[in-house]
Amino acid sequence: MDYPPFDLVVIGSGPAGEKAAVKGAYHGKRVALIEKEAKVGGAGVNTGTLPSKTLKETAIYFSGHDERGLYPSERVRKAETRIDEFLYRQRLVRAEVEAEVRGNIASHGVTLIQGTAAFLDAHSIRVLGVDGSTQAIRAANFIVATGSYPFQPDNIAFDRDCVHDSDTILELTRIPDSIVIAGAGVIGCEYATIFATMGVQVYLVNNSAAVLAFLDQQIATALVEEMRAAGVKILFNASATSVERQEVNDQVVVRTTLNNGAVLESEMFLYAAGRNGGTNGLALEKAGVVLGKRQAVVVNEHYRTNVPHIFAVGDVIGFPALAATGMDQGRVAISHMFDIDDSDRLPKILPYGIYTIPEVSMAGMTEEQAREQKLDYAVGVAHHALTHRGRIMGLTSGFLKIVFVRQTLVIVGCHLIGPLSAELIHFGLALVAGGKSINDVIDTVFNYPTLHEIYKYACYDGLGNIEGKKMRQF
Secondary structure: OOOOOEEEEEEOOOHHHHHHHHHHHHOOOOEEEEEOOOOOOHHHHHOOHHHHHHHHHHHHHHHOHHHOOOOOOOOOOOOOOOHHHHHHHHHHHHHHHHHHHHHHHHHOOOEEEEOEEEEEEOOEEEEEOOOOOEEEEEEEEEEEOOOEEEOOOOOEOOOOOOEEEOOHHHHOOOOOOEEEEEOOOHHHHHHHHHHHHOOOEEEEEOOOOOOOOOOOHHHHHHHHHHHHHOOOEEEOOOOEEEEEEEEEOOEEEEEEEEOOOOEEEEOEEEEOOOEEEOOOOOOHHHHOOOEOHHHOEOOOOOOEOOOOOEEEOHHHHOOOOOHHHHHHHHHHHHHHHOOOOOOOOOOOOOEEEEOOOOOEEEEEOOHHHHHHOOOOEEEEEEEHHHOHHHHHHOOOOOEEEEEEEOOOOEEEEEEEEOOOHHHHHHHHHHHHHOOOEHHHHHOOOOOOOOOOHHHHHHHHHHHHHHHOOOOOOO
């Protein structure tokens, strides 16, 4: 089919691409959305964000994790969970959300074209269809939203059966007895806690002395303690030099050799140490677009590349590579592309959610950053287990830490570990973004009993720290 020139062509239908396309169409532009896969939604819907977060909830359900010790008699769980049961919910969520995204694209009048795009020049692309046909499409503007893909080192023999990357791990045909995970970043830590919660022996191999260095280190240390309590064996300052699949006594064993000579034997291996920008095959050089490290597209603060009418958003531009930020990057790019007077930039303060078990989330400055900036700061801490809602829920761990300026009491950072942290952080985000003080929180009335009261308790603890009046333990 021959198409007349479009006002905008978006390449990639993940969270960033979808939101950009529908916003452009909403404002009356003729928009085409190119997606190479049969399913829309990108990694956010199909291989990354939603599937892994659903598996977290599934692991909590089948393990009875949140019910342990809550009542005198434990609700009995089946001794073994079948793989079809384990994957059921994430498959259902993927299908439902994929249909939702497809419906949103259609309802906005966006032309959806399935095929693989490659630039011919700065104003045209060639789309290779699934049937082998090709067509040239021209547009006044382009947005590259092709996401990222897992980096695969040459020294690891990936087989999609026993040796996985962070995409193929969702193709599991069985729940392993043991797994080695290389990389203790967000993805590695999330999967480590998911598998450990399901009773899998997990070895987490990390090439540095700490996990998640961007976190407040008191929170990161607490997460390490939680993982170890769940049975995760963490090997710091180690890396995999080779990964081999072998047959031992009629059973498949994955042997992982580390840089210190140690050998780990497991049923499966997951490499979760980095992703590359999804620019392979796009022929961006024909449009004159500059790429940076790991094949990421280089953009300015408006998500414009060095070619003025070509923008890029989402994981393909690198950090922070979050679905939440990608969606708004897409919207902001449209505002600048078509001079729409609304969202012209992302907020300076962003929330970060890590869906480990337990969850971790943050907004604003860590204590380490406050120290580096030579702020005269103080902190306050309150524990979930000491709130009345926490007692009702049977919580035994988790806490909120606030960082604030000693003289003005203005809160500059909020950090959480524990159940629902990715939800609870949004009040902290509003405090930091709004320049609110400890007194503002203390003057706020919260529903009782709720976990949100933890903010008030942390503020009381902070006041006690600077005034030397520790009346009680929070």
